[in-house]
Amino acid sequence: MKFQPNDILPEYDVEAVEKLFFVRQDLSDLDEPSKQQLLTKLNSLGLKQTRYDNVQILLCTMHEARQLDESRFINDLFLPWFALRTKTGPHLERIARELSRVSEFEPGSVEEATHLVNIYRNQVADLFDPYMTLLVACFQFIEGKFTTLCDADLTNGERTKSEYLTKRINSLFTGETFLSGYDPLVRNAISHAGSRGITYLSDRVVFKNIKRETPPRIETVDWTFDELQKRILQLMESVVSIEAGVEIFGLDCSSLISADFSTQLNFAFHALSPQQVEEWKSRGEETLAKIRDADNADDQAKQEALSHMLFYNLRVRDMECIGTRFSSEKLAVCVDVPIIALDVDDDSQLLARLSDLIRYAILARSIFGEMYSEVLVTETSADRKQHRILGQFKGTELSDWIEEHAGIVDLLNNSAWSLDGKPLGVEVDFEKLSESELTSPDMPFPRYDAK
Known part of the structure; x- marks a missing residue:
């Protein structure tokens, strides 16, 4: 032809x-x-x-x-x-x-x-x-x-x-x-x-x-x-x-x-493409690394500058934040967020809120990097006298999520949670999750046990 x-x-x-x-x-x-x-x-x-x-x-x-x-x-x-x-x-x-x-x-x-x-x-x-x-x-x-x-x-x-x-x-x-x-x-x-x-x-x-x-x-x-x-x-x-x-x-x-x-x-x-995403991440990481590694700034100056970066990133995502706190003893950064209307006895509502709090932790880790070994996210009142949900996250696991080696389900399962000062048990049934993924048209998200 x-x-x-x-x-x-x-x-x-x-x-x-x-x-x-x-x-x-x-x-x-x-x-x-x-x-x-x-x-x-x-x-x-x-x-x-x-x-x-x-x-x-x-x-x-x-x-x-x-x-x-x-x-x-x-x-x-x-x-x-x-x-x-x-x-x-x-x-x-x-x-x-x-x-x-x-x-x-x-x-x-x-x-x-x-x-x-x-x-x-x-x-x-x-x-x-x-x-x-x-x-x-x-x-x-x-x-x-x-x-x-x-x-x-x-x-x-x-x-x-x-x-x-x-x-x-x-x-x-x-x-x-x-x-x-x-x-x-x-x-x-x-x-x-x-x-x-x-x-x-x-x-x-x-x-x-x-x-x-x-x-x-x-x-x-x-x-x-x-x-x-x-x-x-x-x-x-x-x-x-x-x-x-x-x-x-x-x-x-x-x-x-x-x-x-x-x-x-x-x-x-x-x-x-994955390569383009990596390039995009790298450009942002270069800016943050300059702040974290600056020799002419003390820890307080770095905390303030990085907190402003965090607040900006939260604001463009319509995520409300009260402020940040730092613990030099525990090497932890704490992100305080408003308490929202929530039926804590409704598992679906509670799970959705925990997932939201994980997003705060991930952003904090991406901005503060390895300066702190843990990230805490706390639901608190504006005067910070009342607290409801607290999530305590290992920095290494947050980094694993950022690098797509772990998933939200891993962070839900492995992190320490408390509700009104009492431990809150969160356990993911990974076997059932794997079964549901087999019948889903979507690609499974990254997680530690994924083959």
Whole structure:
């Protein structure tokens, strides 16, 4: 199958990208290397006109959804999708490697067709579904039916998603789009290739979707080798188009993502790679280390400066704080927080509050570092005469959480708690927790006993 360069090489330039913006005006804040990096990604090999159309459809749909509820769209849909996208990364790389191997086979041979069928199977099974989830979620958001990205991803299978999107996209556009390469009958046939689902002929492949009944009912799709290659390119273009559209959308909405601290944290959690997160942490750690290690400041000056850093970090997270205290004998920093309305006899309310107090301890450890071996967090009245919940945390375990070697459940289980001056027993059933994680669609959080 042959294409002309004009058909497979998109030609986005800076002016063309700027015309796709809904929020920002231009790319004047980007340096030249960053602009060229962006254009290289947008102009990667693919189906030129389909990319233009797909990107336009995606951007219009995403911005229509965003304008309904900007914060919810970005925090509950757009940024969480990045986590889903990250999981597809190894599959995308593997499929790209397999595509590069096509030249190893004789053109038009059954061996080449077999290799291509396996690529198509992997594209549909590993890439098509999660990338279509973004579009499904956007349309659900517009229609007021969006709940969570997890629901949008897992409630329906790829065929149902395809049918759902076909109705909506066809109302906007009638040419080749994200869905052009997908055929549910072919998908079913290649999922059962060992059960007579595929027949290779000299110039074509016959896919048989076999309904297992008596007698078997068979639906047939007949693709030439050229048609098979075209479908593979269309599916790959769907992924590349969404990557391009997401890149433009994220750049367009960068000011919205950085507008408040919670969205910035959400961005770091979902969208940054582990290496990028480490770089982000390192920049903050360098500033804090200068204060902790300053030779020209005594302990009191360091305590005041670091306390101000703590108060700032708590404030941007909407976490109230009364103040800090220090114990040189116990080598401990104590963070005093307000007593809130709470039914201490309600285990769910109490557990939620203990989890909140752990967040205070983690922030204190991240700012004061190893200056203190323990962190105490105390619920207290404004005059500090009444106390309710006290949590006592080992600094090393807080550091383990920061380094993602331990989880909140470890800190709940291992820390010393008291309620109204009496010991409060908190014990996590790790066996039941492991069982529940096996049936959860989410990745388990780090913890000490995780295998």
